[in-house]
Amino acid sequence: MSIKTEEIYRTLLLNSADAVVVTDVAGLITTTNPSFARLIGAEIDEIVGHQLGTMVDWQGHEEPDNSKEVSGEEDSDPKPVTVLTRAGAEFVMPASRFPLTDSSAKDAPWGYLTIIYVIQANSLQQAQTEFVSTVSHELRTPLTSIKGFADTILRAGDRLDVSQQRRYVGIIKDQADRLTRLVEDILAVSRLESKKLQLTVRAIDPRDAIERVQQNLTDKAKNHKVIVSVPAGLTPVWADADRLEQILTNLIDNAIKYSPAGTTVTISARGLEKEKEKEKNSSDVEMVEFSISDEGVGIPEEHLPQVFSKFGRLDNPLVRQTEGTGLGLYITRSLCLALGGQISVASQPGNTTFTVKLPAATLEQQAARGRD
Numbered sequence: 001m002s003i004k005t006e007e008i009y010r011t012l013l014l015n016s017a018d019a020v021v022v023t024d025v026a027g028l029i030t031t032t033n034p035s036f037a038r039l040i041g042a043e044i045d046e047i048v049g050h051q052l053g054t055m056v057d058w059q060g061h062e063e064p065d066n067s068k069e070v071s072g073e074e075d076s077d078p079k080p081v082t083v084l085t086r087a088g089a090e091f092v093m094p095a096s097r098f099p100l101t102d103s104s105a106k107d108a109p110w111g112y113l114t115i116i117y118v119i120q121a122n123s124l125q126q127a128q129t130e131f132v133s134t135v136s137h138e139l140r141t142p143l144t145s146i147k148g149f150a151d152t153i154l155r156a157g158d159r160l161d162v163s164q165q166r167r168y169v170g171i172i173k174d175q176a177d178r179l180t181r182l183v184e185d186i187l188a189v190s191r192l193e194s195k196k197l198q199l200t201v202r203a204i205d206p207r208d209a210i211e212r213v214q215q216n217l218t219d220k221a222k223n224h225k226v227i228v229s230v231p232a233g234l235t236p237v238w239a240d241a242d243r244l245e246q247i248l249t250n251l252i253d254n255a256i257k258y259s260p261a262g263t264t265v266t267i268s269a270r271g272l273e274k275e276k277e278k279e280k281n282s283s284d285v286e287m288v289e290f291s292i293s294d295e296g297v298g299i300p301e302e303h304l305p306q307v308f309s310k311f312g313r314l315d316n317p318l319v320r321q322t323e324g325t326g327l328g329l330y331i332t333r334s335l336c337l338a339l340g341g342q343i344s345v346a347s348q349p350g351n352t353t354f355t356v357k358l359p360a361a362t363l364e365q366q367a368a369r370g371r372d
């Protein structure tokens with residue numbers, strides 16, 4: 001390595017906000033940087049020569065076995081490790097470990113380079129704290145209302161007429177429903193984020209999926225005209241039936257909620273062919289695209305990205321009138337990504353279209369799993 005390159009690496013190591021540690025095959029620290037020393041709460045000199053294993057616990061799932069050759073790829077994916085500081089505190093942070101070899105990757109490594117992603121851990125921590133504080137606030141609003149009206153009925157029940165009593169109990173019931181919805185959505189978010197989502201993927205007929213959701217929403221859609229447009233013989237979509245239903249339900253429910261009575265909601269599906277096989281005769285459908293359009297209030301362009309974020313409710317009269325947690329589109333987007341798809345939105349006053357693209361089932365998948 002030239003002196004200049006060495007200087008670049010040295011400066012990078014010294015100034016990196018992420019913690020970097022080099023260990024020998026026995027797990028003893030040979031080199032480290034100020035960021036790791038800060039994390040542990042000690043000076044670099046006090047750390048070098050000590051076992052990394054006493055400061056970083058791979059939580060059993062990835063215990064580095066220094067006697068074994070480790071493939072770089074396996075360990076390069078960040079894994080949660082517990083960092084034990086001098087003061088006795090413990091932090092869970094993402095870390096990767098890379099084997100260091102002289103030339104070819106097949107050689108037994110002479111050591112390992114561990115990176116602990118401090119910046120990522122801090123922003124995750126911050127996002128978590130913000131989520132907890134928003135959730136608490138969202139839960140407190142209906143709880144305050146439930147408690148307030150229950151108190152009033154208890155204290156002044158005999159002075160209230162029957163219609164007042166019914167109204168107050170009605171509010172308590174609505175707010176309890178809102179709490180239930182919030183808790184269900186928060187649980188869905190937590191399942192999605194902890195990657196504990198179980199998917200049962202199979203070939204599903206897009207028309208059947210749309211019709212099932214349409215039937216469930218019949219009551220909500222009674223003041224709207226709903227048009228379904230799906231070409232005959234459309235390729236099945238490769239998805240989890242319940243999750244697909246949840247995606248379509250959220251989008252169709254929003255289309256109804258955020259558009260005035262008497263307007264039309266259009267649900268359509270079509271096949272998208274592979275880009276490079278667009279020649280004639282090719283019927284190789286790669287993705288199935290669902291679109292849900294409404295003639296409602298629309299979403300101002302500057303607020304479009306916000307609608308997919310957690311608790312991203314916009315402030316307009318229709319939103320104020322409707323019930324919602326602001327988690328629906330965040331969940332919908334996460335489900336689309338989990339199924340290997342994408343979601344996008346285009347909007348102007350009087351027309352909002354959400355478009356979901358999901359992988360189409362290949363012929364083999366259709367044959368193996370059967371059509372829904």
Ligand code: ADP
Nearest residue numbers: 254255258298307313314324325326327328329
């Ligand atoms: P909510 O529970 O509030 O419906 P969502 O995450 O489903 O939460 O949607 C977030 C926000 O995006 C809504 O509060 C609303 O402001 C806006 N929105 C969603 N769908 C539409 C639509 N079809 N037309 C206009 N605004 C919409």
